Amino acid sequence: MITIKDIAKRVGVAPSTVSRVLGNKADFYTAETVEKVRTAARELGYKKNQSAAELVKQHSNVIAAVVSSVKTNFAGEIIEGIQKEAAEYGYKLIIVYSHSADPVEQRSALMTVIERPVMGILLLSMALSDDNLTLLKESQIPFCFLSMGFDDERPFISSDDEEIGYRATKYLVDKGHRHIGFAGLDQYPNTGRLRLAGYKKALAEVSVTPEEYWVQSGDYSYESGLKAMQQYGGKTDLTGVVAASDMVAIGVLNQAHLFGMRVPDDLSIIGIDGTEMCEIVQPQLTSVSQDFYKMGVAGVQRLRQLDLKDQSVKNKQEFVPIKITERGSVSPSLN
Numbered sequence: 001m002i003t004i005k006d007i008a009k010r011v012g013v014a015p016s017t018v019s020r021v022l023g024n025k026a027d028f029y030t031a032e033t034v035e036k037v038r039t040a041a042r043e044l045g046y047k048k049n050q051s052a053a054e055l056v057k058q059h060s061n062v063i064a065a066v067v068s069s070v071k072t073n074f075a076g077e078i079i080e081g082i083q084k085e086a087a088e089y090g091y092k093l094i095i096v097y098s099h100s101a102d103p104v105e106q107r108s109a110l111m112t113v114i115e116r117p118v119m120g121i122l123l124l125s126m127a128l129s130d131d132n133l134t135l136l137k138e139s140q141i142p143f144c145f146l147s148m149g150f151d152d153e154r155p156f157i158s159s160d161d162e163e164i165g166y167r168a169t170k171y172l173v174d175k176g177h178r179h180i181g182f183a184g185l186d187q188y189p190n191t192g193r194l195r196l197a198g199y200k201k202a203l204a205e206v207s208v209t210p211e212e213y214w215v216q217s218g219d220y221s222y223e224s225g226l227k228a229m230q231q232y233g234g235k236t237d238l239t240g241v242v243a244a245s246d247m248v249a250i251g252v253l254n255q256a257h258l259f260g261m262r263v264p265d266d267l268s269i270i271g272i273d274g275t276e277m278c279e280i281v282q283p284q285l286t287s288v289s290q291d292f293y294k295m296g297v298a299g300v301q302r303l304r305q306l307d308l309k310d311q312s313v314k315n316k317q318e319f320v321p322i323k324i325t326e327r328g329s330v331s332p333s334l335n
Contacts, residue, residue, distance in 0.1 A: 002046045005115075010040040014114040014139045022046075029138050060117040062092045063303060066109050068125040069099050073247060073275050074292050075124050078146055081296020082122060089304060091119070103129040114139040120303030122146055122296075127189045142306035142314075146295045148191055149317065157298045157318045159290045161191050164322060165198025168242045168270050168288045170205075171324055176333035177240035177268060178208050183228035184218035184248030192244070195272070199242060220244050225251020234259030239333045240268040246277040249285050253329070264331035274325050283328030291320050 004018040011018070013033065021029060021037040040046075063086055067075050079095065086093050094116075098109035106128055113121055114136070121136070121143040128136065133154075136143055145156040165182075172180050182199050185192040196215065203210055216231050218224025225248035232238055243249030249271030253263055261267050263283060271278060274289025298318065305313045 002044045004046075006044055007037060007040045007046060008115075010044065011036045013037065013135065014111065016114060016140070017138050020140065030134075033138060060119045061090060062094060062116070062118045063300065064113040064116075064118045064121045065093060065095045066113060066121060066123045066126060067095060067097050068127075069097050073277055074147060074245070074273050074290070077275065077292035078124055078296040078299075081293040081298075082300055083296075085297040085300035089300070091300070094118075098126070101127070103132055106132045107135065110135055110139075114141055119307050120144070122299045122303065123148075125191070127191075142303055144299055144302045146299050147290075147292065148189075149194070149319070150190055153315045155302070155313070155315050155317060157295050157302065157320060159322050160319045161194035162198040162201075163319075164272055164288050164290075165195035165242070166202045167198070167322065167324060168272060169199045169202035171270055171286075171288075172240040172242065172268060172330065173202055173206055175240075175268065175330060176335075178203075178206065178333070179214075179238045179240070179335075180208075180210070181214045181216065181228070181232060181236075181238045181241040182210075183216045183232075183241050183243050183252055184220055184224035185244035186219055187215070187217055195244065214238065218244065218248060220248060222247045222251040224248050225253075226255045228252060229255035229259070234261060236267075238267065239335055240270070240330070243269060243271045246271045246273045246275050246285065246287060249287070249329075250277060250281055253281060253285070264329050268330040268333070270330055274323075278325070278327060286327045286330045287325050289323050289325045291322075294320050 004015045007018045008015040018037050021034050065082055083093055096109045096112050099105040110132055121141055123145045125147045147158050149156050149158040185195055187196055216228035229252045241252055243252050249269050252269055256263055256267050263269055271285045271287040274287040278285040278287050302313055
């Protein structure tokens with residue numbers, strides 16, 4: 001017996017999409033998608049059955065969190081916030097992991113979620129490909145991005161990444177630093193691009209144009225921090241480094257120690273995120289701290305509002321405040 005799952009597999013969409021199209025609830029979908037679904041149904045000899053037709057009508061108390069496998073440790077605090085707030089309302093939580101930059105893995109993770117009846121989807125630091133964003137929208141399942149902002153109408157709850165780059169750099173500038181590196185960020189997705197813009201803005205305010213080698217790309221991982229500091233070298237003219245994540249900051253710190261450099265006397269380091277990792281190294285890391293826990297709580301509240309048919313928040317974009325947490329890895333520049 002042919003089912004809507006067979007049609008969904010043939011077309012490459014979610015079963016819920018097939019159910020809606022065949023139930024004549026196709027207004028949200030592109031004409032191309034509607035035609036593909038109906039053609040596949042005819043070719044496969046699909047005959048409607050009531051249980052399949054009712055799939056889209058199911059109400060669920062399950063929230064799905066799709067988590068990017070970016071090599072940093074921010075996700076734990078967001079998930080903690082999601083779990084706490086979900087429990088308050090009796091919601092269940094499923095967590096699916098995906099490689100952030102791979103469209104095939106993204107699609108697999110999304111299909112794992114949207115094939116099930118869920119009340120909403122929270123995407124943690126996920127930069128979806130255009131095709132996968134279309135897939136997500138066509139599922140008609142409420143969703144919200146966490147810890148990643150966008151220039152278009154996608155709903156999100158995040159820190160302001162340009163402000164993060166600006167505040168981190170400005171903190172070092174205010175301590176007298178002028179030769180400041182930026183280590184370990186991916187410059188092309190929105191997050192890295194905006195943080196880099198904030199970094200350049202803060203330097204421009206004191207008439208400093210960064211040298212090309214000051215900005216070292218990476219993937220927010222510990223290894224990116226090691227490699228960035230290796231590129232800077234043990235006799236670098238840099239007096240300060242903005243690290244794209246706490247894990248990058250630890251990599252920079254450890255490699256600096258291997259070069260025989262003293263932190264913060266020879267090199268000041270400020271990390272981004274403000275997770276517990278900042279406190280388990282010596283010296284402890286000064287950071288731009290993000291309230292990841294609050295993002296998780298706010299994400300569940302957003303899905304609850306959408307579940308209650310509050311359309312005013314459907315495309316809402318919300319910034320969570322950041323702060324500088326001073327510890328021991330920054331000192332005034334003597335140069």
